[in-house]
Amino acid sequence: MNSVATLTLRDIALLAGVSRSAVSMWRNRPVVRGEHHPFPAPIAVIDGVEQFGRDEVVRWLGRTRRGLNPDQPLDAPTLSVPDSVSLEDLVTLLCLQTMSGQELTDTTAAEREHLAVELDPEDLFLLREVRTLDVPEEVLNFIDDLTEASFGPAEALTRLEQGRAGRANGVRDLTDEAVELLRAAVHTCRLHVDPEGAPLMITGGTARFALSLAGDLGRLIVRRDGSHDRATLRRAKIRDLDVVSDASAPRVRVVSLLGRELDAAVDALDELVLDLAKDDVGVAIGPASVLCDRLTGVQERKRAQTLRSNALAVAVRLPRGLWREAHRQALGLWICVGDRSASRPFVSDLAAFFDNELSNSDLAADVAACLMGDGRRSYRYLRPHDLSRILSGSAIVPRGVRPPRWGTASATAQLDRIQAAAAVTAGSAPAFDVLVVAAPGAVLLRQRSLAELKDAGSLKMCRGKRIDARHSSDNGTVPVLSADGATAGIALDPFDADRLYATARRTEPGDVVFLEKPRPRALVDPHGGALVGAPSRILRLASNAGIGPHTLAAIINQLPDGPGEWQTWNIPTLDASAAEQLEATLIAAAGYQSALDQRLAAIRTLVSALIDGVTAGTVAVIPPTVTPEGR
Template identity: 25%
Template sequence: MQVQELLSLSDIARLAQVQRPVVTVWRSRSRGTETPFPEPARTVGSQDFFDAAEIVSWFKATGRGNNPEFDADAAAFSNIARDNFHSVSALLVLRQLWDRPFKGLGSEDLLDAADGIDPDDEFLYSELEAASDHLEFLAAYVDKLVDASYGALPALQSLVSDRFRATETAISRTAISAQARQLVARCALELSGVEMYFHEATHAGSDLIHELARSLDESAAAVIQQPAVTGSPSPEVRMALRRLKMLASANESLSLVKTRPGNQQVVHVAQFPSPGMPTTDPETILHEIDDLVLELGPAQGAVVIAPADVLIDAMPSKKSASIRGSILRMGRVRAAARLPQGHLLYKPRTAMALWVIGPEAKGLPLAERRIMLSNLSDLELDEQVIDDFATDIGASLIGDDALRSHAFRFAQWARASVVVASTGSLIPGKRNTNASAAVDSSSLAKRQVQLELALDHLNSSAKDRPELKIELRPRNIDELPSRDHRKGATPLGDLVSQGTIRLISGTRFTSQALDSVPSEGIKVWNAADLREGLPTSVVSYFDLAQAYDQAVLTKAGDVVFTAHGKPTAVVDHQGSHAVNYPVRILRIDSQESSGIMAEVLVKDINDAQHSNWRRWDIRRLPQDMVAPLESSLRIIEEERLAAAQRIGQLDIISEQLISTLLSGEAEIINPSICTEGRP
């Protein structure tokens, strides 16, 4: 069988590290020259495919593109892996486990090696046997692919991440975002304790266990229980096992074991829909979750991610409500969270949700148990949100004492009995304003519990804040900086010309690129955002790579500003944001050597009275004062954020108190107010 290595125009653009339209220009302008663009080797529908070897030769002859390693990298962008997904992935795993290149080996040699690695044909032998008529070609291609990807593991990861370009619809339709995977992984780590024993309970596997492995400390030993393979497993199940074999082989701290009897403290991670069960039918998913919870040992737990209309929202039928109620009545669901839309990549308008299922709560009746409910639907799942939510989960698993000692950021607490009895949504959200919500129940007891817990959290967080200490000492005359340094004001234009501050232009994004709602993307600073201090628009990763590949992202500590209208600037503490012209970036070369601090720079820009940025006077600090001021400002910022959180808690308490008293079913027995801790 003849197999040809082909590249589409998009593949060629990725290989050359240019935008897609550039390749079209090359193709048209090279006609009639001494080095015309190669003719298509195959056309499928309206899409042309080109011989990879001819394209590499053309690049060498013309010097086009930005990739000096065309020849070595071509294999990573060709169609071979996509068109032979399972056989190429099997060869990659074989090469990793066998630990030798395939050069010089025939089909029989490769099948013998596969038989030695997989004698029971659990994960790769059948895939290679099915491709035996062109196995030598694929093996030679895999050798090139491994070299281009700097290893078999990165090559397999790239192949799997390219799922939207492949024909693996079961995988592509169930993929979830990196942020959602990270959230599940962090919660699983909080649930695991010291045992570090995990199992992928997703049908045919998912990316969850791999994300979890990436989240582990490099020195932490962990055990992954591989799924049992029985009967004739589907291609997706075999692919999942290949990925686990590769993962364990490439990580010495991971041990891959078969199912063990007994009650190890296993943490299961499960995703619905999954490659092996791509349905989103609530009843089917709830039956699967029910089976999972019933099979858990007393010390085991699980983290489940599924559509919010299954885990959180009002049930579409009485049967679905009954199944979910029976799961909740087991008393092992310890936390539930509604996530923002966009994290089920194939259906970005579908909101996902999370359940954290803990070990059995011994000696505590259901009526006295509490469930942590969190609505994250209006938040971006950035690193800080993921970290804070996982910390809340860890504290909630300790017991009731933690409810008073930990300042929860996202928790709303509800009695488990109230949640079980709810006929509507467990958590109120934009799509469920008419549903009966457990946390908005009219139950007086429920409201009292919420109010008491909110007050405890508020007082605890106030007492936990350290005393703010910033001490100043007058300097002696001989310690004062030089007169020149005390003048300290230099026009911004001079600082840019000297290279002390680097001016980086913004990118002119189209309104279409920013008006879309991508499932994943980069936040973009607009001029209007500078007044609020947060970027609001998003550009998709695809648009950024294809249409705006010259865009420069901010680094943490950069100043973003605009001179149009009233000069406005803000420090981008997080970084990794794009800027939309007329917003521009100011990057300080070195704060300590230049004496220029981002916060001072922002203040000077915001105080400017004209729009000629070159003439804005920027003040400098004595060099020995940069580090102390930076440290003090960091402490002040932490206190400011804590105060903002306290204000939010006070608003919640105020609303709860008013609604409780308006019901006429309760009264305040002590009108005096004692403020504990510092405000």
């Protein structure tokens, strides 16, 4: 092991409270506020990852005053994990230190084993791991430093799992946003089963997933019959959670289908429903392809058999980006109730809502009303779907499904239009600026055609679909995109989109919608889930394309008329850091343009509504110097 405490570039970013790309920029720009402060040189390279001296990095951050974390010297020891030590060994030592309350530095292996015997005499979670653990003193020092710099054992565990040792495992769990959403749903289910809180049983997923989900939700059922359960118990002891080995019904059973093959996931769903007791509630989290979309063949018949039990109460498609292992894959959520007889599950596509429309508490309220069978409630997210249509081949959660929107009362329609438009135009116009510096320039301008990217697997082209504008709905939530705006304003009801255009390809976040003729045009769909009206098509970039979607769209929009077929279009190949910075700037530019477009649209609406309202006598314009009271 390396006796010098080290940090990787990722560790430095965490320590400074900035992005990884910001650290790379610091490294390439040694001049700080007019003074020369070269970035520390790496002292080692382990498995292709550069290691930097921790103390030297802390001194450099102090001199340059870079970063957003004022506690860098205190946090640095928690990030410099000794090399070649597994996460489970560190968690074992943290559990021993937390439960015993004794510092581990200078303890012998015999003394640590004696502590483990006192804490775990039945060898349920700790004793055998401590007996076989052989670590140098620097690892013991690290655990003591970690505990000293953390706000309690739970945060120390979080630092371990999110740090270098956790990343080395290669396990990528749900994001914090996904865990909070799932916790809100599970907590609602627990209160529905028992106002005092039903016990929670979690199957599948990692120990970190189980403990993050359980949190302070009450009793957690852990079977204690394998290494996974022992790892879960150690984490539960660190977090001081109430753990039992068994609990009678009613319970809340949570099943994670993440990472499972399709057949195994469908079978696990069936087992979840079959094992539900009368008052149990089951929650399943997994790929939307299993829980929400259409299936075919044997898998469709198996899932249909599961659904015929009428146990499904709620099915929700979650926004993309909630699973770190596959951030482009959409997830789904099922909530099932034992001994349920209703034949209309409630469904929703949360990806059809903007971020400012999503609220975990409101979703939990919808779930609670659905579990109680409250037919009088006006749901914010959920919408009933006939089980008979699902069993006949329809998707469980059609893309874009959300409750109908209520129209505005006709008596105040003009006034509401004017006030809504004026609220946009009254604000100050946004500003947009770009900071640039001179660069040495490239010796060789590297370019590749789109055909080359496609052949290399870095680009995929998907065709659009001819959409009948008569199928558009005023309450539609599935937009139809086209690069030239020909389908602007056309949106389909998600049930109609699923029924009428079942084979149409949907966009994914970051897809480039482009048009080849009469002139090249392109736009980026940041949300996904839309249909694309032919002749527009989709370009989907892989992570190794060397260019971002907004950059590609901007290049296409600058092509002259008649540049040939799309496969022949050439685009530059950029370095990773340059491509990332350019893409971020173009995203900001697109946001700026969108804000200006909204203001232009609002002023057009305002003018039209004023003319219509004054002509109809329903609106009177008051001069700015005259108040309604006449003063």
